[in-house]
Amino acid sequence: MENYKTSLDAAFHALSDPTRRAVINRLTKSPAPVKELAKPFDMGLPAFLKHLRVLEESGLIATEKTGRTRTCQVKIGRLAEAESWLCEQRALWQARTDRLADYVETQMSRDTENDG
Amino acid sequence: MENYKTSLDAAFHALSDPTRRAVINRLTKSPAPVKELAKPFDMGLPAFLKHLRVLEESGLIATEKTGRTRTCQVKIGRLAEAESWLCEQRALWQARTDRLADYVETQMSRDTENDG
């Protein structure tokens, strides 16, 4: 497995796979054991366990084994970190487009002055 | 290059690399040509171009060549799509924890009734 340096690397990587996103989506509704999580997917348990491990190592889910079943649940913090990063980028972009709109407006009113 | 089925696959994959996230961050401030974008990074142009292509194929940026320079800019829509997905998951999780809190509260008040 690759060593993702930052938590964002690992979180976004984990989210880039549809199986893993579906698992997250399922887990937002309630915690669940491995077998139930794996049921909707057309792949063997070993492959599915790899996905779970990617999710766990990214910090997007936590798992705990009691008896012979392993229960998984979402850790909302990591999800929120990723969301924050995206929000920040959108805010920066928005700030720029706002400044640009201001500038264009200023130019237009200046042109109007010159015309009048 | 892998064929990501959905735009979310491609977007999250693109965002899982620190170089590519840095490029997005830079581009939120203003469009820029390839060479300027590549300057902060300790890698050759060919490697950097691969990153740019991943970003472009994911729809997170658009590029246009005029003369010998290629100018890149953020496409905010894709960023917003990814953010929306995360927001949705958080909302689902929140809804559940709210229901859970309600339930616990109900149980507690019932217990109090039984106690009194």
Add this chain to the structure above:
DNA sequence: GTGAAAGTTCACCATATGGCAAACAAAATC
């Protein structure tokens, strides 16, 4: 205590990723 259930580990495979160096193309500059 036998057997099924739920995970887990292992060895293996094809393909994708992320980097390099070198050669090339096209446009701007002198």
Add this chain to the structure above:
DNA sequence: GATTTTGTTTGCCATATGGTGAACTTTCAC
């Protein structure tokens, strides 16, 4: 028109990813 600048293509490499089947462990139920 020779040179530099900017980007592009090509071939190559090591490692990561996402899957498989087979063997194994532990726990639960009978």
